[in-house]
Amino acid sequence: MxxxxxxxxxxxxxxxxxxxxxxxxxxxxxxxxxxxxxxxxxxxxxxxxxxxxxxxxxxxxxxxxxxxxxxxxxxxxxxxxxxxxxxxxxxxxxxxxxxxxxxxxxxxxxxxxxxxxxxxxxxxxxDAEQITFERIPALRHSLAEEVETLVTQSLQHPGSRAISEVYINTLSSFFGRARNVPAHLRGSQRPLQAMCVEIDDLERYLEPPGKDTLRQIKDRVVAKDRLDFHYAHLGLxxxxxxxxxxxxxxxxxxxxxxxxxxxxxxxxxx
Amino acid sequence: MPRDLVDRILSQPVFSDVAPGDFPSDLSLHDIIANDSRVLDLASGDIVFRQGTYGTSLFVVLEGDVCGLTTAAGEKAARRYERPNRKPSAFGWLRPQPAERSATGLRLKKPAKITSRFPTARHERNSIFGEVAALTRSPRSNTIFADCDGTQVLEIRWPGVRDLRHWSDAFRRRIDEAYRRDALDEALRQCALFDQVDPDVLKMIRSCAELTSYGSFGWTHGFQTAVSRQTDADGAIDREPAIVRQNDYLDDVLVIGAGFARLSEKLHAGDRTVGYLTPGDVYGLDCVAADASNTRRRSARHSLYGMGYVDVIRIPVAVVDAHLLPAIDDVGQISSLTPSVADLPSRMLDFMVDSRLVNGTRAMAINMDRCVNCDDCVRACAATHDEIPRFKRHGPVHNRLMIAHACMHCIDPVCLIDCPTEAIHRDPVSGTVVIQDASCIGCGTCAAACPYDNIQMEAVRNSEGAFLIDEDGAHIQRATKCDFCAGRSGGPACQRACPHDALIRVDIKSAENLSDWLKHTH
Structure with a gap:
């Protein structure tokens, strides 16, 4: 100083x-x-x-x-x-x-x-482990593939169809590219909270295997949100x-x- | 080396029990001696190696005697008498070239004066010397010079030593025996505690002391896998051999001869790392000195665990009481030799010790609070190394400190051990670990051996920039790593290029430097 x-x-x-x-x-x-x-x-x-x-x-x-x-x-x-x-x-x-x-x-x-x-x-x-700006698209793609695999697997259980509906309506676009950049720059957690609430609300309609899949998807949503946070700030x-x-x-x-x-x-x- | 000379060498007593039949047909004993050794013809005073320089060769006296200085005063005096052993001359080309001399190219001007004034250790015909530095990859502990004209010394380079040790049990036993004898002497000499002790007392202490080794030389095998699987510090400690456990009765005072040892204390149900010991550090003397009057209360204040390979010299407490403590005039010196608790946050110390980063003498530390990911450091490295950066700006992170994947130029560079051509070696003077591109055959042994993933294999290109391809169509590769910008003045380019003061090259042993830097740049 x-x-x-x-x-x-x-x-x-x-x-x-x-x-x-x-x-x-x-x-x-x-x-x-x-x-x-x-x-x-x-x-x-x-x-x-x-x-x-x-x-x-x-x-x-x-x-x-x-x-x-x-x-x-x-x-x-x-x-x-x-x-x-x-x-x-x-x-x-x-x-x-x-x-x-x-x-x-x-x-x-x-x-x-x-x-x-x-x-x-x-x-x-x-939460910065080794995330560099250049690696973010690859990391995002990897997360998207994992979620897609989880959703595909969930289709085998009739009581877990709701997951695929959420995936089509919300998750596929969320994992498609960087999202909520302005919110991250403002320091707002609201978009993540909204998505987590939507996922949590779904849980009650699922059978145990579906609940387990949903938990895994939620972990990836949080990881993707962290990537978006880094994308916004490293991009800036x-x-x-x-x-x-x-x-x-x-x-x-x-x-x-x-x-x-x-x-x-x-x-x-x- | 001519065949008759090899035969003469193999007829020496030191090779008498080495059976040629123990060696495979494609790596015969004769070939090892012919390709990995040389004979040095020395005149009186010619220096074989100097104290503090690095070298992984082992030496055998074939003719004459060599002397080793055993005191700091002797080493200091020797520096004053050093001269180049061959003066440049305009008519030098007229004279026949003499046989190979010492690699140092130095000679002591008045060797008789040195040997008469200062104590020396004499190595006579057929004795082995230099094996401690060769086996532990540590700097030479003393200066060795020829005592008389006509001295002949056989220098066996590290690949030869390694192969001889591997294939011949007899040779390995002989080397190990010499190692245990000399390592004990060197460890006692390295420790400042014994500087003020009378030579006779030191001789007595030496006779009572015992060299104990923990772990294995090949500790790197599987180390990375173990670190990646490890979930907490206790997992790492569990794999380390216990040298002393906290609250155990202290039977011996310990001096670290080679390697590292973890100092830890019990905290609730686990162990907390509070420091680490390096060669020359003493453990337990402060406890013994503090409770000199009450021998029953002498218990270890900390636990001591071996990290990788450790040589420990055990001096019985009875000997310390009777001879060592009375000989120490300045009791305050004891606390200066006893490693203090490091000035780093405990978890960071755990991180450094668990990952063996304490091995680094020039580690690349990045303050993540300041790094803006601009990659100027990588660009600077590439600009100074034919557009190929020699490090990755990734690495283990603890809190806001990253130790990037750049060669740390370790205290114990295990990458040197298995190189078949000695392409990766230590600069004798600076101690940086460098790769000689012309000698690298791209076998990848060093890259596999580096426990920190700091050596990469790169495809070789020709002068037009095209990749070189071998007969099978595969890319020809060679090992690349940070050379600490050897041969360039001004220090490492990466550090100079960082505009945000986020990167330094640091000796992890001086943890206070790292701590100060983190505080300063926060």
Whole structure:
């Protein structure tokens, strides 16, 4: 915690220095947007270095965790520098709106991503054995096959037909793909409870072999729900990157155009 | 090796009772000596091996004498006198190449000065040395060097030692006898407790001490199956041989010579693991010292169970009372040698000990509270190893700690035992377990022997990326495993690549490191 406070203080300190220097630049009757604009551009370029570090893991250029910390705190600095550059106001031209929107998207997705990377792993731990995102479809398929086999076997007992009805109406679609993702992200157990209640209600209409089959099906419903929980959270851990990285590339391209346009139409005196 | 030299070796007394008829026709005694051994011609001071280095060869003195340093002071002095035994020369190519020297390439500058100033153990003609490190895969316990010019030493590589032991009862008995003699000496030398004891007293203690072995060298066979079937810690303890039971009267003070032992205490109806002992650890001395005045109350505070294979040196309590305790000036040293209860939650310690993860010196620990499944560690490993990752980001999990399936570079690397070509071996200096790709024949013995499933068989590709196929149309395979990024500076790539500080390579023995890391990263 102490480290976080110190780093945050350092970011605020650097921002204060930039603000003061911009003010000084302005007092010298120069256009401060060139000064804070270049600081912003350099900050954004520094942010790209982390992306390069991740894609060149064989290079011995320091611990990736140090790079990530630097990326996060530089990100907060860049948000501040962007606020200075835009003078804390909204844009007034379509191209600037696009730039502003992209920057906001990159910044918000980055902050959200940092929060998700910090909070989600701890939520997964209680029932996280070896479930990785890539293995979830295979595990789900395996559970679906087991349930189908159980249901098929139950058809041999005339008093257990109710199980097949539940399977056709509810279970087959439940095991077909990931379900209740929004509920899992909200932390709600209601869909699972509803399904368990439906299964429990069925028990009284079954003979002993059917009851035993139903218990086994219920165990698999709970296991599938756990898979869906992991699917939702592990998916979210990956999904934010699909917003953050493409938006970053777009932002970089438009920033380069922005710089060219600014210099193309400048009076020549920064 | 020329045939006449092999005949000469086989005529030595050490092989006198080894019957060639005991060996199968496709693995004759002659072939083993010819293919798995070499003769080292040593000059005075040439070092055969150094203390602390790793090696699985066994040595027999053919001519002359060799000396082994027996004290820490002697070892320290020897370091100062070490020089390369062959100086590079611009005209070296003009001279005929000398016969093979020690693998270390080192020589003591003034060996006579070392032998006169420090105590040494002399190995004369026909004596065997180096068998303790070979059999237990432990580091060499002392430095051995030639005492005179013209010394000849036969070095038998591990595959040869293994085959000789397997096929010849006489040779096995001879090696085991040497092992029991030297292991006792080495264990007493390793233990810091005996540093301050007078050599005469130590000699007396040695004569009364007894080496007892528990378990078998082949403990890995069936270990994985047993772990997967096990449902609780008691199941694991039940399979382990009891060395001492809690509250039993203490007859002996125990020193662990090789292997591991579990320290546990009774809790309700079961046993709770409170620590484990490794070579050099002492058990029972604190009880004896604490109740020095009341010999009737000396009972074991904890139970001690052997894990896998354990060598235990038993020193009778009467000897300890009469000779050892009076010789120890600093009584506080006793508590420092007695293993303290480990600083890990009890269930985690059970998990570590039950799964034998305590064997790991560079285990891959992943904090599941921080891991976001980004696989940057796997990508970094692949990028540094020809696009083939050397570990699986899976493994046994306890609470929020995962020990991934990456080679742990074990204290006792049992994967080395049955390799037919010695392709998998220990780096003599760093101690990391590495596979020499050129020597690996893809037999899969090491992968089957690894109790932790940390060695995988991979299909070999040619330079164009196509799989290599043998005559039967099957993929040619070879063993791959984590090499701890050997030869690359900066440490293991996996650890460096983790952006969330979720992964470290850790020596499980220093449990406090693991505990601190978990607290720090929580």
């Amino acid at each position: 102490r480290k976080i406070i110190l780093n945050a203080a350092a970011v605020l300190g650097v921002l204060a220095i930039v603000y003061w220097a911009t003010d000084l630049y302005d007092a010298a009757l120069r256009d401060p947007r060139f000064f804070d604009g270049w600081i912003l551009a350099v900050g954004m370029a520094a942010q790209l270095l982390f992306h390069m570090r991740r894609n060149l893991p064989a290079l011995q250029i320091g611990q990736a965790s140090t790079w990530l910390r630097t990326h996060i705190y530089t990100g907060y600095f860049v948000i501040g520098a962007f606020a200075f550059h835009t003078k804390f106001s909204l844009p007034d031209a379509p191209f600037e709106w696009v730039l502003w929107g992209l920057f906001a998207l990159v910044a918000i997705s980055g902050v959200v991503g940092a929060f998700l990377s910090w909070s989600i792993p701890a939520q997964l731990v209680p 851990l990956q999904a934010w990157l699909f917003v953050h990285i493409p938006a970053t590339y777009c932002l970089v391209a438009l920033t380069l155009i922005h710089i060219l346009v600014v210099y193309a139409f400048s009076s020549g005196v920064p």
